[in-house]
Amino acid sequence: MLPTPDLSHLKKKDYEYIYEPAEDTFLFLDAFEDEVPFLKELQPTISLEVGSGSGCVTAFVGKILGESSCLKYCTDINPKAARATLGTAKQNQLTVDVIETHLTDALLPRLQGQIDLMYFNPPYVLTPSEEVGSHSVEASWAGGIDGREVIDEFLPYVKRLLSPKGAFYMVVVNENKPDDIREIMKQDGFESSIVKTRLAGREKLFILKFVRSST
Template sequence: MIPTPDLSHIQKEDFDRVYEPAEDTFLLLDALEEDQELIQLLQPRVCLEIGSGSGCVTTLLAKIVGDANAIFLTTDINEFACQTTKRTALHNEITHIEPLRTSLVEGLLPRLKNSIDILCFNPPYVVTTHEEVAGTGIEASWAGGIDGREVIDKLLPYISILLSTNGIFYLLLINENKPMEVVKIMEEAYQMKAEIFMERRAGREKQYILKIQHLKNE
């Protein structure tokens, strides 16, 4: 079992500016640990986390992969989150994480087309008004707009373009995001394999990890 990354370097007041790891973060960590053997067998060369926040998820993923030659990229619209991601990596003796300040995957294509072996996203999924979605501070980590899906739906068309042949996308959703609708979209609109890999109740909130991959030719 790989220990949860140490976040003791992050001050309490920092969490006014960057998303503090919570039940959703830990569910995503658990999903990566559950698939640890598969991830290691895949021998990923390029990993990407969208919306890295504290950097906790990518730091754990780097420990799972354990290959100093692999590339770990993260994106976040929040500059302080990018800085915190780098600090978390270094604090946990991970030196090969490169944070990029951008929205979703803007600027990464076409250079990374079909290159991402492991893709992770704990998106802004909270149901809000459309007007709350456009922020670049802490609110960008949670405001999801209508059905909590506005940011998620912007990303979905890029998944088949980003993932490598054997790549895996781990996406966190809540019940209000209509996860089975997302599964159907990925299957019917983008011809990808999508399934609910893990689920958990956190208080009144039901959380899910969707696992999405290219269809394999039998």
């Protein structure tokens, strides 16, 4: 079992401003642990976590990928989260480039078609639309109608950013209608699978994986 990244530099107070790793985060780590053989074979040259929050997932995946071989990017819309991710990378002896931006805005068009590994634990909670678009801790969960507003905005970027061999992983809950998301991505030329699911209280969490269809 791979160790959970060291987050001891982040204090209770920090989690008033950034997302505290929770069941969804830990399910994501478990999924990536299962995906180690795939990731080792993939040998990504460039990876990107969208919405890195505390940096917990990036640090975990960074340890799997190793320090020298892969250029690791993260984005977050919350400046405090961007800072926390940098701190977590340092705490775990990793180098990452963290960019405060909306989704992947600051990386396009430069990284178009070049990202081998991309992952996003998005704000997926069903909320009124007006709550979407904050730059503070509310951005961690506020997903708007069906919890899909940020997810749906992001999906078209997957085909623009991923390299031909690239893989994209995303956390969703049942209320986000995972089958509908998979169908949208199918239309964009991706095959999908559910690599992990878990019941966490009332939430049924899924980790979806997308790769370009071979046909």
